[in-house]
Amino acid sequence: MWSRLTYTFRETGASLRRNVTLTVAAILTSAVSLFLVGGTFLVQRGFDNLLSKWAGGVQMIVYVTPQATPDQITAIQQALSSNPTVIDVDKLVYFDTEASLAEAKRLFAADPGAFALLNANNIPTEFKVVPKSGKLDLLVQLADSFRPLPHVQKVVLARDQVEQIAKLRDFVQTVTVGLSILLLIGALILIWTTIRTAMYARRREIEVMKLVGATNWFIRIPFMLEGLIQGLVGGLLSCGFLLFFNRLWTNGVVKLKGDNGFIALVVSDSFLNGVMFGVVAFGMIAGAIASGVAASRFLDV
Amino acid sequence: MIRLENVTKIYNSEVTALRDATFEVAKGEFVFLVGPSGSGKSTLLRMMNRQERPEKGAVWVAGRNINEMPDSKVPHLRRNIGNIFQDYKLLLNKTVHENVAFALEVIGRPKHVIRQQVPAVMDLVGLAGKQDRFPHQLSGGEQQRVSIARAFVNRPLILLADEPTGNLDPGTGEGIMRLLDRINKTGTTVVMATHDQRIVNMMRKRVIQMDRGIIVRDQARGVYE
Ligand SMILES: Nc1ncnc2c1ncn2[C@@H]1O[C@H](COP(=O)(O)OP(=O)(O)O)[C@@H](O)[C@H]1O
Numbered sequence: 015m016w017s018r019l020t021y022t023f024r025e026t027g028a029s030l031r032r033n034v035t036l037t038v039a040a041i042l043t044s045a046v047s048l049f050l051v052g053g054t055f056l057v058q059r060g061f062d063n064l065l066s067k068w069a070g071g072v073q074m075i076v077y078v079t080p081q082a083t084p085d086q087i088t089a090i091q092q093a094l095s096s097n098p099t100v101i102d103v104d105k106l107v108y109f110d111t112e113a114s115l116a117e118a119k120r121l122f123a124a125d126p127g128a129f130a131l132l133n134a135n136n137i138p139t140e141f142k143v144v145p146k147s148g149k150l151d152l153l154v155q156l157a158d159s160f161r162p163l164p165h166v167q168k169v170v171l172a173r174d175q176v177e178q179i180a181k182l183r184d185f186v187q188t189v190t191v192g193l194s195i196l197l198l199i200g201a202l203i204l205i206w207t208t209i210r211t212a213m214y215a216r217r218r219e220i221e222v223m224k225l226v227g228a229t230n231w232f233i234r235i236p237f238m239l240e241g242l243i244q245g246l247v248g249g250l251l252s253c254g255f256l257l258f259f260n261r262l263w264t265n266g267v268v269k270l271k272g273d274n275g276f277i278a279l280v281v282s283d284s285f286l287n288g289v290m291f292g293v294v295a296f297g298m299i300a301g302a303i304a305s306g307v308a309a310s311r312f313l314d315v
Numbered sequence: 316m317i318r319l320e321n322v323t324k325i326y327n328s329e330v331t332a333l334r335d336a337t338f339e340v341a342k343g344e345f346v347f348l349v350g351p352s353g354s355g356k357s358t359l360l361r362m363m364n365r366q367e368r369p370e371k372g373a374v375w376v377a378g379r380n381i382n383e384m385p386d387s388k389v390p391h392l393r394r395n396i397g398n399i400f401q402d403y404k405l406l407l408n409k410t411v412h413e414n415v416a417f418a419l420e421v422i423g424r425p426k427h428v429i430r431q432q433v434p435a436v437m438d439l440v441g442l443a444g445k446q447d448r449f450p451h452q453l454s455g456g457e458q459q460r461v462s463i464a465r466a467f468v469n470r471p472l473i474l475l476a477d478e479p480t481g482n483l484d485p486g487t488g489e490g491i492m493r494l495l496d497r498i499n500k501t502g503t504t505v506v507m508a509t510h511d512q513r514i515v516n517m518m519r520k521r522v523i524q525m526d527r528g529i530i531v532r533d534q535a536r537g538v539y540e
Pocket residue numbers: 326327330331332350351352353354355356357358359
């Protein structure tokens with residue numbers, strides 16, 4: 015067992031050194047592609063956060079002041095429900111203080127300072143309004159009639175902020191997913207080429223190994239380890255990029271301040287950590303599998 | 316130990332390298348395969364450790380039909396068969412000791428076995444004291460001894476030798492021949508392809524003669540012709 019391990023590490027190390035140029039190219043390509051994969055997740059998460067307020071076809075939010083009494087809240091609910099041809103009453107949802115605070119906590123994950131300023135006495139509660147299908151225009155016309163009701167703080171329409179953002183998200187999604195797939199393929203081809211080159215450099219050794227009865231797994235494992243290490247290093251590098259750009263992004267968004275809701279574009283540290291872990295694991299597994307398959311292709315018994 | 320039954324080998328569906336070859340080699344026997352270049356000697360040897368598979372016929376080694384063996388068993392078959400070649404196939408970046416140890420290392424033999432078996436086989440092939448040289452610091456005959464040590468260090472049942480004296484001057488070749496004879500006397504079955512007339516005539520062993528893929532003579536205590 016020990017002799018197997020030392021053999022494997024010695025061969026892997028020698029092969030990585032022998033192939034410096036290709037190895038570096040494979041590592042850099044995997045780093046950039048894994049960075050894009052991770053970045054795609056982060057950007058999606060940011061947009062989803064931002065849009066999550068509006069999930070489920072919500073087109074209008076009626077904010078109610080925290081001072082409203084239960085009777086006054088009921089009055090607003092009745093005013094909304096009295097338009098059953100426009101508003102889908104079954105889907106009408108009320109976020110009470112607790113639910114509104116929970117939502118804010120999620121949206122302000124990146125800015126705990128701002129969240130700390132919120133409490134039951136100053137956070138507005140919300141009615142989330144879904145229109146009946148095809149009735150969006152009528153809902154927009156109705157919006158003005160809710161503004162003067164007592165204790166309505168403001169009425170916000172999705173049309174004003176959400177649709178542009180959703181379009182932007184779809185565009186960004188297409189670009190990042192497309193680019194990361196392309197680069198991933200590039201990275202796999204480079205790892206494949208590195209392994210093939212490494213095997214060509216060692217063809218005499220492989221021939222001897224096969225003749226003296228080494229198993230294909232034994233021959234393959236140093237190469238798989240080589241691919242795994244390339245994926246690992248590429249993954250770690252991509253984590254560096256992700257940390258750097260996420261910091262840049264977070265700082266930029268936090269500086270925007272104001273009541274524009276963009277703070278939700280920032281993702282939480284735990285999500286970032288999850289993405290980084292996933293990217294490294296994916297890099298290692300993909301690298302090992304790509305080189306294992308490459309090795310098998312050039313290893314017919 | 317080895318039995319071929321009506322073995323036919325066709326390369327790329329056009330070159331018939333072996334046609335209907337049938338013979339048997341007993342345990343501990345020594346056999347010369349002779350014949351001109353291209354007559355199928357190397358192909359015949361490669362049939363015996365499943366480097367090639369026949370289009371027709373069967374190859375039996377140590378009681379097993381090796382062409383019906385799953386791929387995963389082939390390495391274990393090969394651990395019982397040593398190979399030596401005209402060009403030695405040594406690893407040039409490894410020392411003599413490392414070249415021989417390599418054969419045990421890559422089949423997962425533990426360190427203490429390697430430490431014990433490598434020096435023993437070095438003595439046997441007459442290379443004691445040269446373990447730390449690299450192949451380029453050795454003569455042709457010495458390099459062939461290293462390759463024999465590597466083939467024999469795991470004590471295989473069978474040794475397949477493909478023109479092992481082909482690159483050596485007559486005196487050196489004779490030394491290698493005597494070494495193979497000594498290995499044969501330990502009970503190892505040896506099949507040796509050669510067109511070295513002198514050596515075949517000197518040894519008076521069984522001779523199987525090939526011509527364009529056909530066995531044209533199989534003679535005990537034969538000569539080259
Ligand atoms: N891998 C191969 N692919 C195609 N033809 C081959 C291959 N190996 C050998 N041959 C052909 O098979 C015939 C026998 O070759 P070989 O077994 O090498 O003969 P020998 O060892 O007696 O010189 C020759 O015609 C040779 O060209």
